[in-house]
Amino acid sequence: MNGSDLDDTEIDALLDPLPPSRPVLIAGPTASGKSGLALRIAREHDGVIVNADALQVYENWRILTARPSPAEEEVAKHELYGFLPADALYSVGDWLRDLEPILQGDRRPIIVGGTGLYFSALTEGLAEIPPTPGSVRQEGEARLAESGIEALLAELDPDTLSRIDTRNPARVARAWEVQKTTGRGLADWQDDTPAPRLELSDTLPLVLMPERDWLRDRIARRFDAMLAAGALEEARANMDNFSPDLPSAKAIGAKELIAHLRGTWTIDEAREASIVSSQQYAKRQRTWFRSRMSKWHQIPLPGGN
Template sequence: MVNDLITPYLEGLAPNRPVLIAGPTASGKSALALAIARRAGGVVVNADALQVFENWQVLTARPTASEEEVAPHRLYGHVPGDQPYSVGHWLRDLTPLLAGPDRPIIVGGTGLYFTALTEGLADIPLTPPGVRAEGEALLAERGIEAMLAEIDPETRSRIDTRNPARVARAWEVQRTTGRGLAAWQDDTPPPLLPRPDTLPLVLDPDREWLADRIARRFDAMLAQGALDEARRNLPGWSDDLPSAKAIGARELIAHLRGEMSLEAAREAAIIATRQYAKRQRTWFRSRMGAWERVAIPAVS
């Protein structure tokens, strides 16, 4: 299937033209990137916010040793699990790779990384811990509607008002800087890599196919040692760690703590992964409509 998908896009592809591959989790992005690298050359660069952490390899489906033998891979597992890592960090790490001798094949599921790369990123000051704590208290005590009421109308019109993380971020920016997130976005500097200079692909798999693939992939992760990986993370585990957002991590840790059976942890992780994929699809539809859509059929 991979060869059938990529062949139309490789015809006439300039040797130095960057390739961008976005898509929901478990949709086959990495396999597509590797196939392009094998046939057309290039370095595979991670654009997934979870695959940057060194302490989760199996659970975040980072490239295997055999895959890294096919093509060089960059920005995978290079961040300690207790270290914050933002889209700004990623852009700084990516910049020298864009100027390197090899075609970048940038692949991942974090839509914000791609939009920041191709549309630019506003230079918003960091949120002080006190402001973040104030926002967390507001959200816990009065709910998302109270937080939305304090955000300027223009910003409200641009964000996903059902997503607590997005609402909290907008609230923090306004509370910290006195300016709405929308105003900061309007002052965004030029992008590092404008979309027209790339081959931008977004995978759009059949929903039932993806749901089944997510379940099968998580079972494969368990067979490949995901539970042992969770066991190694258990001694220093905290829900507040940046790397704790790895899908399935909380569920496997809960199992190791005796809080749920392995089967219950498996089911909860699969459900969480499917919900994550749904959120990714929403982002791609709303923010990346100009990208080349690559449909993946139910039968493959």
């Protein structure tokens, strides 16, 4: 990240008076430069960089998930990156539990990532909903495939219906699973949410807010850089054991490059599909951050010098 991308003066004005122990939170859409900012803060103001990205926890996709490089990991201590096998399930609650000893440590946590749910759980609290049995999830998937989203919506309570995006199949399925598993609506569980682990006022919360066209171009250039850095070879190393059902398979570009290696797509088709998927994901992230992070320090991109 260079000076034309981010207003360094604005960042320094926020950081210079900050107590050494106060956590820094850095959110933003994919490819917006979060990791570079975190590294700069760690280098200039000390601290340990902590992952808040749901896919960077997996060991098998370093390049495609844009995990910090070995050289960057030598500059500052990094935690919760690449420590899980490809098939490991990992929840927001798991992340909060793994984060706890870091929060209790003697160095400033610099928590950085694009998974908004991690940040909301950290600063707004997380309802301790029991895990969904595999049989219930399979039942929900089958009903969704056979009868559509309306079949699941018909069984949700009014409070839950008023809070979720009823056009989002994943959100509706999750609400249905909670109600089926526990006998309580998702809204009821949310109303019982315990106090957050960190109050937002006790942190420096930064959210990078890039311009649409600037970000779209940056996403395309970054994917080309990933290919140049060996993303195709990384996909080849994952190909024998790859399944779209693996938790780590959600890494953008994974299924696309695997499809190329298996002869389904050309490399140009895989590249284009990956870039489009990443741009669509960034659009969803930007929407989420605008609606849920209005109290955070908004950092526009590109910024001034």
